[in-house]
Amino acid sequence: MKRICMIGVGYVGLVTGACLADLGNKVVCVNRDEKKAANLRKGILPIYEPGLEEIVHRNKEAGRLFFTTSYDEGVKDAEFVFISVGTPSGLEGEADLQHVHDAAVEIAKRLDHPLIIVNKSTVPIGTGDWVADIVRENMPDPSIPFWVVSNPEFLREGSGVYDFMNPDRIVLGSLSREAAERVAELYYPLQAETIITDLRTAEMIKYASNCFLATKISFINEIAAICESLGADVKEVARGMGTDKRIGPHFLGAGIGWGGSCFPKDVKALIHMATTHGTRPQLLRAVMEINYDQRKRIINHLRDILGSYRGKVVGLLGLAFKPNTDDMRDAPSITLARLLVAEGAQVKAYDPVAMETARRAMQDVSVTYCNDPYEVAKDADALILVTEWNEFKQLDMQRIKSLMRQPVLMDGRNIYDPPRMRELGFIYRGVGRGHNGGLIRNR
Amino acid sequence: MKKICVIGAGYVGLTTGTCFADLGNLVTIVDIDERKVENLRQGVLPIYEPGLEEIVRRNAQSGRLRFTTSYAEGVRDAEFVFIAVGTPSGAEGEADLRYVRQAAEAIAEVMDHPIVIVNKSTVPIGTGDWVADIVNKHKKNDVPFAVVSNPEFLREGSAVYDFMNPDRVVLGSLNREAAEQVAQLYLSLRAPIVITDLRTAEMIKYASNAFLANRISFINEIASICEALGADVKEVAAGMGYDKRIGPSFLDAGIGFGGSCFPKDVKALAHMAAIHGCHPQLLRAVLEINRDQRRRLVQKLRDILGSLDEQVIGVLGLAFKPNTDDMREAPAVEIIHLLQNEGAIIRAYDPVAMRNAKAMLDGVTFCENAYEAAQGADALVICTEWNEFKHLDLKWIKEAMRRPIIVDGRNIYDPETMRQLGFLYRGVGRGYGV
Numbered sequence: 001m002k003r004i005c006m007i008g009v010g011y012v013g014l015v016t017g018a019c020l021a022d023l024g025n026k027v028v029c030v031n032r033d034e035k036k037a038a039n040l041r042k043g044i045l046p047i048y049e050p051g052l053e054e055i056v057h058r059n060k061e062a063g064r065l066f067f068t069t070s071y072d073e074g075v076k077d078a079e080f081v082f083i084s085v086g087t088p089s090g091l092e093g094e095a096d097l098q099h100v101h102d103a104a105v106e107i108a109k110r111l112d113h114p115l116i117i118v119n120k121s122t123v124p125i126g127t128g129d130w131v132a133d134i135v136r137e138n139m140p141d142p143s144i145p146f147w148v149v150s151n152p153e154f155l156r157e158g159s160g161v162y163d164f165m166n167p168d169r170i171v172l173g174s175l176s177r178e179a180a181e182r183v184a185e186l187y188y189p190l191q192a193e194t195i196i197t198d199l200r201t202a203e204m205i206k207y208a209s210n211c212f213l214a215t216k217i218s219f220i221n222e223i224a225a226i227c228e229s230l231g232a233d234v235k236e237v238a239r240g241m242g243t244d245k246r247i248g249p250h251f252l253g254a255g256i257g258w259g260g261s262c263f264p265k266d267v268k269a270l271i272h273m274a275t276t277h278g279t280r281p282q283l284l285r286a287v288m289e290i291n292y293d294q295r296k297r298i299i300n301h302l303r304d305i306l307g308s309y310r311g312k313v314v315g316l317l318g319l320a321f322k323p324n325t326d327d328m329r330d331a332p333s334i335t336l337a338r339l340l341v342a343e344g345a346q347v348k349a350y351d352p353v354a355m356e357t358a359r360r361a362m363q364d365v366s367v368t369y370c371n372d373p374y375e376v377a378k379d380a381d382a383l384i385l386v387t388e389w390n391e392f393k394q395l396d397m398q399r400i401k402s403l404m405r406q407p408v409l410m411d412g413r414n415i416y417d418p419p420r421m422r423e424l425g426f427i428y429r430g431v432g433r434g435h436n437g438g439l440i441r442n443r
Numbered sequence: 444m445k446k447i448c449v450i451g452a453g454y455v456g457l458t459t460g461t462c463f464a465d466l467g468n469l470v471t472i473v474d475i476d477e478r479k480v481e482n483l484r485q486g487v488l489p490i491y492e493p494g495l496e497e498i499v500r501r502n503a504q505s506g507r508l509r510f511t512t513s514y515a516e517g518v519r520d521a522e523f524v525f526i527a528v529g530t531p532s533g534a535e536g537e538a539d540l541r542y543v544r545q546a547a548e549a550i551a552e553v554m555d556h557p558i559v560i561v562n563k564s565t566v567p568i569g570t571g572d573w574v575a576d577i578v579n580k581h582k583k584n585d586v587p588f589a590v591v592s593n594p595e596f597l598r599e600g601s602a603v604y605d606f607m608n609p610d611r612v613v614l615g616s617l618n619r620e621a622a623e624q625v626a627q628l629y630l631s632l633r634a635p636i637v638i639t640d641l642r643t644a645e646m647i648k649y650a651s652n653a654f655l656a657n658r659i660s661f662i663n664e665i666a667s668i669c670e671a672l673g674a675d676v677k678e679v680a681a682g683m684g685y686d687k688r689i690g691p692s693f694l695d696a697g698i699g700f701g702g703s704c705f706p707k708d709v710k711a712l713a714h715m716a717a718i719h720g721c722h723p724q725l726l727r728a729v730l731e732i733n734r735d736q737r738r739r740l741v742q743k744l745r746d747i748l749g750s751l752d753e754q755v756i757g758v759l760g761l762a763f764k765p766n767t768d769d770m771r772e773a774p775a776v777e778i779i780h781l782l783q784n785e786g787a788i789i790r791a792y793d794p795v796a797m798r799n800a801k802a803m804l805d806g807v808t809f810c811e812n813a814y815e816a817a818q819g820a821d822a823l824v825i826c827t828e829w830n831e832f833k834h835l836d837l838k839w840i841k842e843a844m845r846r847p848i849i850v851d852g853r854n855i856y857d858p859e860t861m862r863q864l865g866f867l868y869r870g871v872g873r874g875y876g877v
Contacts, residue, residue: 197675230642283725
């Protein structure tokens with residue numbers, strides 16, 4: 001049993017803290033928001049994440065997981081302090097490090113015993129060194145040793161707990177190998193590959209990994225555009241590519257692109273870092289531009305079909321940036337709703353869980369929120385499938401069609417079978433499905 | 444046992460034909476080059492490929508593999524005719540289809556029974572339809588035929604292994620029955636078989652190669668950022684590679700990809716996209732980054748040496764990758780030209796590609812071994828990661844050199860060890876050198 005302090009109870013801090021407690025450690029989670037802390041003490045979570053509530057409850061009951069607003073209480077006996085505060089995008093795409101700075105100062109003020117400071121937040125390359133400088137400047141007794149270790153998180157919203165418990169790898173970066181190895185011991189029960197490297201390289205691994213996954217999606221979206229022009233089916237192309245072991249099947253779904261709180265932020269931040277250090281990240285820029293163009297391409301395709309948006313009713317199926325989350329941060333649906341309304345369309349929408357967050361994220365856009373997909377389809381001139389929720393995959397499409405004013409279906413996630421939709425009488429457009437997508441079978 | 448005709452005895456045709464024969468089929472390989480065919484009959488191969496010579500001999504002796512210059516002889520009894528001719532890059536990056544056209548016309552002229560025409564060559568999207576048109580136009584007898592696209596995924600240096608152990612077999616046709624007949628030929632390899640339409644199959648080949656090229660340019664862009672920010676790209680790649688969604692292959696930062704496939708296929712796909720109204724910005728970035736990697740190495744040398752004029756540069760490795768003598772689009776060629784432009788004197792060594800290199804490079808002193816290339820050099824450049832360079836006697840190398848400078852274009856050395864040995868060492872993207 002180790003004594004751990006977790007600064008920040010956002011998504012990453014809460015999952016990491018609760019899971020480290022579940023591995024048998026004593027974890028004190030610190031955050032400044034009294035109401036959040038009080039709620040957590042009552043078992044009310046600020047975010048939705050499958051399985052997390054139960055783990056929080058179990059470890060709270062067992063006396064291994066605590067919530068407080070007091071740094072004193074958190075840092076007091078801790079051997080490890082994890083920083084997992086938010087690092088939002090600044091105006092120029094740079095990561096805003098204010099919260100990291102504040103956490104480092106608060107930790108430093110209370111540093112009265114040797115401590116390993118572990119950075120979980122996604123921070124620019126060089127931040128580990130910077131945190132060490134801040135701590136050094138603010139600690140009352142400079143003779144007390146401390147170490148900074150970078151330990152980037154690779155949790156996916158919707159499967160954060162599973163990802164913590166079953167990591168592909170643990171990345172640890174530090175100038176002190178011994179400190180990195182002590183952090184490695186915390187993860188030992190997970191039996192994952194562990195990479196110990198220097199601070200800056202660990203920080204870069206996080207950015208490079210996320211940027212690579214974003215690149216895969218923009219790559220297949222560029223191929224999708226070419227498929228549309230040349231009459232190939234990108235879904236089958238992706239399948240044919242994905243069976244190549246050197247490529248793999250993941251992140252090759254063509255569509256309206258990525259959103260959320262990680263990819264856009266991390267790609268922007270790496271572009272920013274690269275540019276401010278004299279390199280020209282043209283591939284990353286292409287990745288970014290392709291992603292945001294995907295949203296506009298679908299608006300263009302639909303305008304070609306409808307003639308004009310003026311007075312037309314367009315329904316959005318799905319609002320969250322991906323299925324199984326209520327997260328609306330940088331969701332493509334926001335861009336689509338804005339552009340449609342700007343061109344004079346009336347927008348209706350439905351999402352299984354993100355309606356509340358969507359209302360807040362789109363306060364400035366006039367959207368009619370509906371109770372189910374059929375209500376969205378009622379009198380619509382077109383439907384756009386925005387988020388690939390499972391419940392949209394088996395809709396009663398005949399009923400949908402009969403409710404619509406015009407049977408136009410734009411499938412932004414390629415979840416429907418084109419020939420089947422055409423048989424049903426839809427004017428159907430997927431992304432990158434130049435051919436009819438028929439003929440195909442995988443044995 | 445099926446009767447198969449393969450048009451073209453180049454790298455792909457020879458490997459494919461021979462391997463089909465080895466699976467028990469009766470294969471006739473047609474090539475219009477008489478000397479090539481004569482040599483092949485005597486067991487002399489036009490290319491080097493590990494293990495191929497033995498399989499050619501075995502199957503030629505057992506009568507399952509024959510070579511001819513006559514289309515009539517090849518197509519006569521064949522149920523399947525594979526087109527495996529070259530498709531070089533044209534002036535604008537487009538694929539030059541002249542040999543495919545000649546093959547299609549020649550097949551049409553002699554075709555007198557139903558056949559399945561299988562396209563193995565890497566051809567632009569839509570070529571399958573075009574081949575069908577040509578055959579229809581030129582056929583002398585009114586017999587049915589089908590066109591199937593069956594792109595090859597062979598790697599030079601392990602082509603026989605790749606044929607026998609494919610990740611997948613891709614078949615595209617408008618005629619599903621024909622595609623399934625071709626699938627029968629591959630059944631014994633027990634690989635997943637993807638059957639799709641013609642254009643999609645053609646695209647799978649381009650998209651796969653373009654993606655692998657994209658992986659390399661991606662890590663090279665990250666390498667440049669690592670240099671600027673003080674991280675080590677080799678460890679970054681290792682950390683990324685453990686992610687199952689990313690995987691470890693094709694994440695080696697260096698002076699970029701070359702050879703006869705990646706540059707040609709990425710250029711061709713970018714060309715197709717552009718002439719059909721798309722703006723392939725990612726593919727263009729991939730190509731440009733790859734080109735720039737070679738220039739960056741020259742710049743590194745210039746930064747260290749001040750000027751390259753009359754500096755002696757030893758180049759280790761010339762082939763575009765190890766274990767081949769293939770010099771097509773090899774980064775070493777471009778790097779040597781750039782160095783020579785700035786007045787450098789080049790000494791070069793490659794374990795097997797020297798003969799091909801001599802034909803492409805003027806004014807280079809070709810050496811017997813790595814130590815001779817290092818003799819009197821102001822700097823050494825690693826262009827190809829041959830195994831034999833990984834364990835050189837670096838002390839000896841250092842003594843042979845005028846100045847102990849190594850610019851490692853393939854990151855084969857450990858930066859720390861090199862510094863301890865007294866070298867001024869530069870890799871690609873190794874800001875720290877842990």
